[in-house]
Amino acid sequence: MNQLHTASNLVWQSPQTTPEHRRDLLKQYPVTLWMTGLSGAGKSTLAFALEKRLISQGHACFVLDGDNVRHGLNRDLDFSPHARTENIRRVAEVAKLMNSAGLIVISSFISPYREDRGAARDIIGNEAFLEIHISTALQDCERRDPKGLYQKARAGLISDFTGISAPYEPPLTPALSIDTSSSTVDSCIERMLKLVEPFLIRDNESRCGGS
Ligand code: ADP
Numbered sequence: 001m002n003q004l005h006t007a008s009n010l011v012w013q014s015p016q017t018t019p020e021h022r023r024d025l026l027k028q029y030p031v032t033l034w035m036t037g038l039s040g041a042g043k044s045t046l047a048f049a050l051e052k053r054l055i056s057q058g059h060a061c062f063v064l065d066g067d068n069v070r071h072g073l074n075r076d077l078d079f080s081p082h083a084r085t086e087n088i089r090r091v092a093e094v095a096k097l098m099n100s101a102g103l104i105v106i107s108s109f110i111s112p113y114r115e116d117r118g119a120a121r122d123i124i125g126n127e128a129f130l131e132i133h134i135s136t137a138l139q140d141c142e143r144r145d146p147k148g149l150y151q152k153a154r155a156g157l158i159s160d161f162t163g164i165s166a167p168y169e170p171p172l173t174p175a176l177s178i179d180t181s182s183s184t185v186d187s188c189i190e191r192m193l194k195l196v197e198p199f200l201i202r203d204n205e206s207r208c209g210g211s
Contacts (some may be wrong), residue, residue, distance in 0.1 A: 022102030026060050029199040030099035032124050033192065036111045036171060037134030038163045039149055040141035042180035042188070046134065047108040049185055050192050054104060059200060061104035064091055069109075079160040085116050092120035099128055104199065112162050114169040130195060133174040138163045140181040 023029060033050075035043045047063045054061045066087075070077065074090055077083040088111050095105045111117050121129040141163065142150040153161035160166045171177075176195050178188050 026102045027201040028059055028104060030102050030104060031128050031130060031196065031199045032095045032099060032105040032107060033130050033132055033196065034117065034120060035106065035108045035132045035134055036117060037136060038138060038141045038168055039110060040144045040146050041134040041136040043108040043134050045185060046188050046192065047106045049189050050106055053189055053193065059104060060102065061106060062098055064095060064105060064107040066109040079166070084113065088116040088120055092123040096124050099124065104196065110162050112166065112168040117171065130175040131171050132192065133171045133177045134180060135170065135177045136180045
């Protein structure tokens with residue numbers, strides 16, 4: 001892979017709109033809910049259910065989902081540690097762009113390395129980055145095996161599979177930890193909604209700034 005570099009003859013172009021304009025337009029403060037956890041833990045299920053709920057409440061949001069992003073932007077990346085790092089870096093940059101556009105981003109990536117998630121936090125900005133650990137235990141994920149991947153990994157048909165033949169480093173201080181083996185999807189969504197609530201501006205609330 002090419003080394004990252006900052007091109008020299010580039011000049012940052014300043015927009016004529018401000019984040020406050022977008023905040024007032026969309027009635028929300030942009031944020032990225034960064035979901036991390038094992039395959040089968042429930043990240044995608046919860047991400048899309050939360051997205052549906054927020055959209056139905058009139059909030060602009062978008063799910064960045066691991067498998068979906070690997071169909072396009074990150075189709076050139078495998079599951080080696082180096083490629084996983086690049087996967088997360090690119091996704092964090094996209095999340096940052098989407099936040100800059102005023103959107104609430106729900107990202108659903110195994111993102112197994114603490115250091116990579118820390119780098120994502122640095123790219124997105126600490127105030128806009130909420131880490132959610134979908135902490136469902138390996139044995140429960142493996143019992144579910146929604147995509148049949150654990151079976152393949154155990155049979156040696158998939159290498160570098162998180163939890164089986166590749167490591168997972170759980171967050172030390174997540175904003176929220178959800179074990180989906182002991183809760184319904186609805187109750188998990190309620191907990192995530194509580195977390196995002198401070199970023200939503202209701203119609204009857206007065207808004208400051210944003211001239
Ligand atoms: P991931 O995106 O983490 O790989 P998925 O969302 O693809 O996981 O798969 C999780 C599986 O667990 C799905 O089959 C889903 O229906 C099931 N499941 C059962 N209970 C829950 C719950 N409370 N939250 C999320 N998923 C759940």
